[in-house]
Amino acid sequence: MRERQFLDTAIGAVNRLNQSLQDNIELIAMGEEEKDAEIVKEAEAAIREIKSEADKRQIETLLSGEADSNDTYVEVHSGAGGTESQDWAAMLQRMYMRWAERAKFKVEVLEEHSGEEAGIKSATLLIKGHNAYGWMKTESGVHRLVRISPYDSQARRHTSFASVWVYPVVDDSIDIDVNESDVRIDTYRASGAGGQHVNTTDSAVRITHLETGIVVQCQAERSQHKNRATAWNMLRARLYEAELERRENAANAEAASKTDIGWGHQIRSYVLQPYQMVKDLRTGIESTSPQDVLDGGLDPFMEGALAHRVHGGDAAVDDID
Missing domain, CATH: 1.20.58 (Methane Monooxygenase Hydroxylase; Chain G, domain 1)
Incomplete structure (x- = not known):
């Protein structure tokens, strides 16, 4: 149906x-x-x-992969640099939430670890909608921001990095079997907003897959039982995504882009000073309106990356305003 x-x-x-x-x-x-x-x-x-x-x-029509039509998880992690990169990670989280709103998708924040002064250390979103994973899958990688820091009293220019990891929600048509003996399950107190109950009980759940080292965590619900069920779903999705990567010829290159949140691994640069420019380093697509991009205007970049991925870099790309 x-x-x-x-x-x-x-x-x-x-x-x-x-x-x-x-x-x-x-x-x-x-x-x-x-x-x-x-x-x-x-x-x-x-x-x-x-x-x-x-x-x-x-x-x-390029979204023909076996999981492209599924909902998707989106993880955002700040890089080295403390408050600067944590603020940048929060900006990326907001950008993807705004993009999802524009696309009429539903968004849930499953996990969020706040930074010491501002921003976030990490966050996990669940984006629900037809082809959500297909559209989002090319966003995995390191994102670079150049701006005059609002946290620098001398108003110097700073470069910050944050990484994004996208993987599909595994639906009932895909069977991923994981034994409890293959994982370690930890519970801990949730951080951030949520009321007294959330912050005083061990409701948050972290699952570590021992063989692969994959770690997932969820603190969205007050119930540890619900968080545990969501974390299991996330783990199955991560294992499935790992299998999809193994099938792709470019799996090694993509995996390498996720290991180091810094120079030489970024997929896109966002420059706010001394000039205004967002540039995708894979396709060459540019925008001179970074604020629109940060407000969720990602479609031209996603479309270009999809075409580039399918056609092996032969697709022509145009600059956008």
Whole structure:
């Protein structure tokens, strides 16, 4: 039923775009016949919007991986640099939450460790929506920020790093078997907001997979039982993502990009001073409006990265404003 609903939606969208295109072509012909420049102008603008939507739906056809349609987990970790990188990690967390809101996806904060002065040390988001993992999967890697630090009394320019790791939620169609003897389970007190109960009971859960060293943790709920169940789901998802990586030719390069949160491993640079620029270092796509990008305007970067990934770097990319 889910696949049928997806196909119905996709076919309906193509038919709607086609009908809208034909209607506007007829409007242009009518406007030219009646010498009404305003009708022609409005119809041409509508056709440009149709092209933009068609381009996006063409990119969506690249989301054909076995887990692309699934919900996704997104982990954000601050790099070295204390408050600077922790503030940058919080900015990235907000950016992905805003992007999800724009895409009409649902977002849950499963885990968040606050920084000492500002920002976050780490956070885990659950983004729910069709193709959430497919869109987000190219965001894994190190993100670099250059700006005048608001925490530096001498107003010097600082470079900060934070890493992002994206992996799919494993649904009922995928069977991942993990024995309790293969893991270590720890409980601890949750940090941050949440009321007296959250902060005074060992409700947070951390699971370590002994063979791979994979660690997941959840503190979203007051109930340790619910947090434990969510953490198990996260662990299965991480193990599944690791298997997907092993199947890809570029798995080694991608894994290396996650090991060192610093120079030489970044996938995207965000420069706020001395000039305004966001540049994806894999595709060359640029934006001169970093604030829009930080407010969730990530679609052009995601689309370019998807095309680059599928076509092996042969896809042409354009700069954006």
